[in-house]
Amino acid sequence: MGYLWLVIALPLAGAVTLLLFGKRIGEPGAGTLASSLVGAAFLIALVGSYDFITGSGHAEVVSGFAWIPGLGIELALLWDPLSSMMTLVVTGVGALIHVYAIGYMHGDPRYGRFFTYLNLFIASMLILVLGESFGVLFIGWELVGLSSYLLISFWFEKPSAAAAGKKAFVVNRIGDFGFLIALMVIFAEVGSLSYGTVFEEAAEVMTTGTATLVTLLLLVGAAGKSAQLPLYVWLPDAMEGPTPVSALIHAATMVTAGVYMVARTGALFELAPFSAGTVATVGAVTALYAATIAIGQRDIKRVLAYSTISQLGYMFMGVGAAAYVAGMFHLVTHAFFKALLFLGAGSVIHAMSGEQDMWKMGGLRRLMPTTFATMVIAWLAISGIPPLSGFFSKDEILAVTFDKGGWFVVLWVVGIATAALTAFYMTRLMLLTFWGEPRWDEGVAPHESPRVMTAPLIALGALAAVGGFLNTPFRLGRLGAGLEHFLEPAFEAVEQAHLPAAGTQWLLALVSVAAAVAGIWYGWRRYVERELPAEEGGVWDSLLAGYRVDDLYGRALVLPGKKLSEAAAFTADMKVVDGAVNGVGALVTRLAAWLRPIQNGLARSYGVGILAGAVALVVWLLASGGGS
């Protein structure tokens, strides 16, 4: 499997090439090159996954070179079903989005640079998912953060874009703070950061307390990267980036890294039930919370951003409930339909000359048929309408959660409520965008996007439609449980949650479909009218502002932090610390000035000095030597 390195090397090479020669290669060469490299990586990954698909493969560690010998970190890759699945998603969806971007970024002055960053991101993400140790995972973890920063603030002339990029990186760093400490604890306990060693020895060396500590710290990291409460605030702002970026990084791949990490470290979470429960709870609460905010958004991308946060909450709920397969399943389907939604939204924005406010759209369905059609698939998929992909994956998470009983039943209720809200806000989005009368600004002439953009839409539409059959919960023989079997080797060491009995499953599915239908129905009723509801004031304003959490953070953390920093810099440091230093200097000078009058110019007083010294010396010597 040595050729696995190629999967990372190809996009990395693309990034380096484009960094150096991007401008010379120009448009569309840069995009084509980048896309084909990612596509090639996908093909290689596909070849590598073949054995897993047939069920005959087994996990393999592809060793590289010792990176930080003292910490035992080797740059090694782990090729197992979990990483291969992630690789396929990243390269597959990534390639489609690359292709889309060829059209979307048309005419941008930094066209080549954009694909540099995109390729860099793909490479980073692959390092993240393919790494065989926490160390390598962390490299990828930080590098995707970097790519995300670069891409969010790609249009850095816009101060809001620059600020958003910085915010994303900093908030992620806060999560990384937890992650980093987790790594310290793991290393202190086990003496290695390699997955194999850690998972093997964790059960022996870690007490439940330590395991809980480690996993909670990991959760902090995951919550940062996957935009969960309370660290989600960067993701809505990240929509400042170009839309392909939102689709690739902030919907399909990077933000799911947290989910991936929890799944990957299942062996640790298994030792710490409390942490697992916390993960699920955080996920459920985030899911509901973000869904409510999504309802109030006017910016099409911000709806999708909050939707992403909400959907990631589902995934957390799943992996927290030890339903790793279900969590990963939702990750895959979500990658399909959310990427599709973003790309569709991008297509709309492209068509609307950059307009993102849904209140200024409307009636686009005839003008943009392809976009519209694919968006409908995604809409229904995310709402959980069978047999589209979202239904199966979401339903599996909910069913497994329900089956765990106890507290998890409460989470299930939250999940159902979220499902209803999801259906509602997606319906709102669709109706505001595609139905009704045009509310366009003047001079806007919507048109369908070029082929290079619609082709990925179609591909993703197909995936979103049928993706659910990767793993139907109803276990229709071997075919239906494909993903579960595929992933089985990756999770055989950990105890997984079970699906409830078939009867219960049907019942639960019915409830969730009912919730979805209810949401769609209410949304349809509300927005299909010519006269749109006002949606202003009171609750709506609060929702639009995301419960003003940004303000709150600003007032509670950023502002005091700045005040503290200013106090430290301009009072503590300049006045106190440096003041003390200069004070010593001033003291010496003062002493000197104070001593100067002794030298008064009077010879007689100098004589007094001599005589006094003489008397003192005589007395001293008499006292010490004259006695005996």
Next chain:
Amino acid sequence: MTVTAGWYMALAASLFTIGAAGLLLRRNALVMFMSIELMLNSVNLTFVAAGRELGVLEGQLSVLFVMVVAAAEVTVGLAIIVAVFRNRATASVDELTGLRG
């Protein structure tokens, strides 16, 4: 009561102290200089007394040297005092405070 060498030395010490006091208390350079001469002579007394008591010649010999040196000092000292007096029309040392600080 016999007058031992110790008495002479005590007297010499007193004279030395008086000389030192004179130097420190008087302002006139000439008087101060005379005080120094007093101090030197008190030392001579000490030499003589100690030399006689200890029965060695060094005491008396030293006095001769000291007297010569004192004489040399006088010549130079008076010259300097005269020079100052010429420049400033005063022999008060307390008025020589141009250099200080």
Next chain:
Amino acid sequence: MQDIAFLPIGPEIVLLGAALAVLMVAVTLDLGHRMWAAISFTALALAILLSWAQWIRVDDVGPQLNYGGEGVRTASMVVMDHFSALAGIVVFVVAALALLGAWPLVESLERRGAEFVALALLSIAGLHTMAAANNLILLFIGLETASISLYVIAGIVREQPNSDEAAMKYFLLGSFASAIFLYGVALVFAGTGATSIYGGGVEDFVNGNLLNLLVNGREGVLMAGIALLVVGLGFKVSAAPFHQWAPDVYQGAAGGAVGLMAAGAKVAGFAAIARVLAGAFPLAVDIWAPSVAAVAALSVVLGTALAIAQSDLKRMLAYSGVAHAGFMLTALVGAKAGVPAMWFYLSTYAFQLLGAFTIAAAVSGPRTGASALDEYRGLAARSPVLAATMGVMMLSLAGLPFTAGFVGKVGVFAAAVEAGFLWLAVVGLVTAVAGLFFYIRVIVLMYFQQPVLAEGPGTATAAPEPSDHQRIVLGVAVAVSIGFGLVPWPLLNLVQHALPL
């Protein structure tokens, strides 16, 4: 009656002869300063050679008293050992350079220049006598010979407003200190029955080799005597609290003359202190060392603190000289063990001091007393050579590495630590840092600041150039400061042997 050994007193004879010759030539023949120069520098060269010869002689036959007969205790007045030989070499070299540096002054004094030269030669002879004396009375005579000549030299430029004040203060206080020193001699005599140091002198007495029943129970008198000796010599080397004359005298005296006064007196004064403390009373070290340490500490602290506040270079150097006196006393708390360190410090410091005063004379004029620091503003742009030399002097005085000052400081502190005076070393080192402030300030003025171009007091626009005489002095000073900073080993090895008998 035994033969008199002339070698130990050879330098003195030569110098005194030269002094007389200069005076006579000046009176009888009007040959000008070239003749004086010929006589005096020949004499000094001869004196250096004789000192060197003394060193070699001591190498061959060991230390000698010039006249030593059994039972004749008063006769041996002069001691010839490596200590006195080295003292001779250093004193004469420094003095020769000082005289060279003072030559612009000599020329400006016209006919009276001969007086100056003669006085200088007399004082140099006196200075060396201090180091070579085996008898405290002779030491006193040397001290007075040097001092009385220097009193006159201090006031040699009569037109200079403050020079008479300087001379007067120097004279009164110096005489006072001499009297105290002499009283110390008398008390030592009363306490031991001897005025000589070796050969049946006080050293033997303290060693217990000499039993003089008559003075039993008079340790107090001896102690008081030692204390007064320290006071008298402490005055000469301007150790605190006996230092107050120095700033006034240095500032008031003519720029060209200060080098001799300061450097020469420092060298001889310390040679004498070392001779008295480490030569005569080494066994009483435990008694006198703490008080000497106290004087040292007071000197470094007071000297440094006051130097910081100065605005006149010569005054600043005077105060820094107080601090340096403290550093050298720091070495002497180790008695004999500290003498090599003292020698290294002393012999290099003398050159730095001389160099600095010579620059002062070049910048402010050889006849002027004051040398305001403001005159050094932007000197680097006006006179790069002077500025660079001054920079080296300052760095070496401050004791930065690769200068002789650094090696000297390490040596004296090592000696103090070895003697158990760690606290003194710490005080010294910390004060040395504070001292850095004012040395560095001179560099700041010269290099980092622009000359004040406006007319008025405290401004300087001239581009002073050193005379050829001064160039030689400066060249030697730089060579010593840097040379013994980079390769101190020859001198370090030399001073290892220069212990008092």
Next chain:
Amino acid sequence: MEFPALALLVLLPAGGAGIVALIPERRRDLILPVTVGLTMLPLAVALWILWEFEVGNGAFQLTERVLWFEPLGISWNVGVDGISLLLVVLTAVLFPISILASTSITKNVKMYMVSMLILETGLLGVFVALDLLLFFVFFEVTLIPMYLLIGIWGSENRVYAAVKFVLYTALGSALMLAAIIWLAVVAGPQLGGTTFDFTRLLDAELSSGAQLWLFLAFGAAFAIKVPLFPFHTWLPDAHTEAPTAGSVLLAGVLLKLGTYGFVRFNLTLFPDASVRLAPWIAAIAVVGIVYGAVVAIVQPDVKRLVAYSSVSHLGFIVLGTFALTTQGIQGGVIQMVNHGLTTGGLFLLVGMIYDRRHTREIADYGGLARVMPLYAGFFLFTAFASAGLPGLNGFIGEFKVLLGSYLSLPVHAVVAAFGVVLAAVYLLWAYERVFTGPVTKEENEKLVDLNAREISILVPIAALIVFLGVYPRPALDRIEPSVDVILERIEAQTDYDVPRFGTTAEIDLAAEGD
């Protein structure tokens, strides 16, 4: 005797200074190229040393020993081990770069170059000296050229900064000199004669109390040099006022004198005191990490910002050193090199923009990324390296320090990790204000992007940043044995044991209150 490579290394720049001094004033144009050429010589020697250095050997190599002065046991005693090796190379690398970056110096160029070359001699000497007095001499020798660099070629407030720099650091070294002398005197009788030979002094038996005082005296010098909080205030002033090359060398090499001294001398000569004081020094280091970062955030002046970031970064090095674990010390040592490259790089970059605009105020810039994309790219790259982005060099050291110090000082390590977050805040916020957004100042519109000379300055640094980030192993392999020698010594001399894995469970739970 073998070829005296180290003597050559140390003396080459000094000889070069002599050569530069001889260049006649009418050929001033030659001075800079000649100096660059001259600094390539020590670089060549340093690379030869790197090549000759035997990997896996923790002892001193290429040692030279010439007794200079018997009575005091002073000798020319030099050698390199894994700890000093990279610092030597770093020094040799940074000098040609700094000098190339000095084209804006027009006043008294010759003296400038002479100062630089003497500084190089001093710095190289410090890292190879194995005689305490020799070490001290070189340690102090660096003061004057740096003082001149700041004082003559600095900006407005240079005199204040220069004097503060000299006095502050000299104060620390005064205490160290006292300690060196005392150590030699105390150890002399045990070792058969006074000696300043570091390797022999290691055998001296020192009482616990003596070690404590000696440690503190050495520590004072190093803490000021590093500088550790609260002795750091000379640094922002010195950095801000110094010319570009001065800042680069100050941050790149001079500060390492302190951290190097801690590792080389404090840990080895005073193991008992090191073990006793380690938590306290580490605590000060951690305070410095957070404090430096917090203070950096709001600095209005780019150079001051980078200077405070140095305070923070050097805290990591000291923390790692006093973690007393192999990972921690190794991390500290490699971080010395890394910090030299990244912060040196940042100062070079700031210097380049300063040459164009003559201001360091962040507020005077804005939107530069559009006008100077290449410059912005290099800046961002270096900033991320400084913020510890994996794959770039800064990460390696920080990560090792954190993981290593958690083993012995978990609470310290956790607090220190917060510095990583803050690093992102101050660097990215500064980047945002300088480079992003629209160009708000007219003067900035016409700025020219980097020229070939500037690129050639930055590329080697960038290459090293990437190399050490991606493949740090060659460096770490050389460092590790020497670090292990130090730790073994500490373990042998005291009852301290390097913590083993899995033993901190109780501590961390108590610390976390979980």
